[in-house]
Amino acid sequence: MQEPLIQQACDWLEGQQQAMVDCLAALVNIDSNSYDKAGNDEVADLITQWLEQDGITVIRHQRPDSGDILEAQLGEAGQGHALLMGHRDTVFPTGTVAGRGYSQKENLGFGPGVADMKSGLVMNCFVLRALSRLPNCPLPVRALFTADEEIGSPDGRPFIEAAAEGARAVLNVEPGRVSGNVVTGRKGGAGFLINVTGKAAHSGVSHADGASAIETLARKIIKLHALTDYEAGITTNVGTVTGGVSRNTVAPSASAQLDVRFVTTAQRDQLYLAIEAIIAEPDIPGTLATIEQTSEFFPLEERMSSALFALYQSQAKAIGFAVDGEFTGGCSDAGWTASLGVPTLCGLGPVGAKMHTDEEYCLLDTLVPRTQALTATLLNLQHISADPR
CATH class of the missing domain: 3.30.70.360 (Alpha-Beta Plaits)
Known part of the structure; x- marks a missing residue:
């Protein structure tokens, strides 16, 4: 068990609410439609800056026509690593931010891609930053920030499959369901x-x-x-x-x-x-x-997420919130990794709703606890079988 490390990481994250909101606003205020390479690369610039400030290794794969692929690493890459995933692209056309940038009303954050999935990108950054502050991390962690999920990941898929090779688990921070649940199954x-x-x-x-x-x-x-x-x-x-x-x-x-x-x-x-x-x-x-x-x-079949969900659910309970698993008809990059036989859990991001609409929102008070639960799950991944098929 990793209780001292979990406590240290969660204590640091507890004080990061405003910093996370500030990062979210910065990302939302950049147009990053799937076909907007410049915008997606600008988002990548910010993420790289945040991670490298904490000494986290970031590899940038230059792409000629799509947004560059970012790959962050903690520890030595190799067998048994954990993979975090998130996409920088949104469905909103370039120019949306000029008329409808980030805004906030009490506990709600609004703006293009605020839930799907720029809040998840912020979350992955802060998971990595929390882990980088520990005296030791029990397993290597990689994080992939792609740029074309909303159009089917034609460029990102090979990088996702390569990053998942040898992974112990994949955790995808698509938005949490409006119910507060995470996603244990998805249609292909x-x-x-x-x-x-x-x-x-x-x-x-x-x-x-x-x-x-x-x-x-x-x-x-x-x-x-x-x-x-x-x-x-x-x-x-x-x-x-x-x-x-x-x-x-x-x-x-x-x-x-x-x-x-x-x-x-x-x-x-x-x-x-x-x-x-x-x-x-x-x-x-x-x-x-x-x-x-x-x-x-590809689909995320529920048999590929069951053990990982049980672990996440127990860590969430320890953090202080209840969560269940949920099936959805929507697709995500989680299907690629699950189809390779890697335990995969999705919908781990902050809770949001009305994705792909002008009313899209994120519940800001879910940023910290969901990040804590994900961090705690990563620190207990030794309990997960490498191949649940």
Whole structure:
């Protein structure tokens, strides 16, 4: 047990409330949309400055088109390390901060990305700073600050998987649920672009000569939506449809965007096969459909988080707050690490709500206790099995 170290770290964190709020305001007041490399790199500059002031090693992986990847290290990197994760990007367009920067009303902090997930970034920084003040840390800790989670981590995923190799546990500081719970399970999901080509014809003069791409797409949408199984947790949704050239022309082209969600990797594999079969069906002679995967997240299956959650729950109780686990349909980078067989827990950040909206907020009084609980969990990770599968 690590009670003296936990007490020392928690005592230091107890006095950091205002410092954490100040750091949160600084990060929120930087636009960092997923496609805004300059903004994401500015956030990285601040995080690097804060960590290096305490002698924490920060490695910056320069990226040509995305925000740079930051990797902080405490102790010797190697087998059995703990990995903290968080993303710097937000869904809000560049320029949002100018009209709606950080603001505060009593215990609520507002602003673009205040909960998802700049408060989590602050939390990881202060976990590292607390651990760096200890006379010894019982295990190496790495922290990854990526910049493209909101668009599926196309650039960040290889760094996440590399950082998780050999890890004892992964702790992802996505926002805590509005209930105060952490996330013990998440759906996986994927996006697809469907394109259909057909043959144009005048809809009054030579209708029979045409082959409607829109009709083919419509028939496929009905079949795709029929794959939804609420009881199993599988959903399919065509969210956008475009096509045709005019009202009186048989449509020579059509396209749609498909979103799918699933609970397990086995469901994923079966669902993908079913989608491919639907797209391959001829439907209307003279039309051809193709499908391209545009994004993907793996699920966080609850069996991968159960032991880690039990440890976190006990540490939270010792700190002074009760917490339960919760399943959510949203995706996160936690799925990548869980799919590798590494125990993973998500939603460990400060409590927030209304993410991705103008009303997004963070409960500021959860900054310190949630950081203390995460720090205490890290200091007791010797109780976690390396592979719970």
